[in-house]
Amino acid sequence: MIIFGTRGHYQSLGGVENSIRALSDTAIGQGFPVTLVCRKAMPGEQLKDSWQPQSSVECSQYLDEKTVKLMFQPWNILRGGRNLFRLYEALIEKYPQAIVIARHHFHVLAAHSAGFT
DSSP: OOOOSSSTTTHHHHHHHHHHHHHHHHHHHTTOEEEEEOOOOOTTTTOOOOHHHHOTTTEEEEOOOOOGGGGGGHHHHHHHHHHHHHHHHHHHHHOTOOOOEEEHHHHHHHHHHHHHO
């Protein structure tokens, strides 16, 4: 099992998302099962891409809210981090031997804190 962790939404266009797509497609082509960890799309967020992950990709999403109100930003960062950590905790229970490739520093911290090495 290979777990790809990225903050941006999978179907967004961007360098990180494109590299995750290419890596996951290649891993599946080589016979590896793939799980993608990413945040849920925010309300009103436009997904301008018609690309869909292969049916064998397991998508695990967490809630990571953004806000423009400065006083709520610290709370939302902590809550989003907690949600991400809990998701990685569930994944290590399910896939203890998985390889994690994280494309965002919060994913590295959450995966390591959950027990991935």
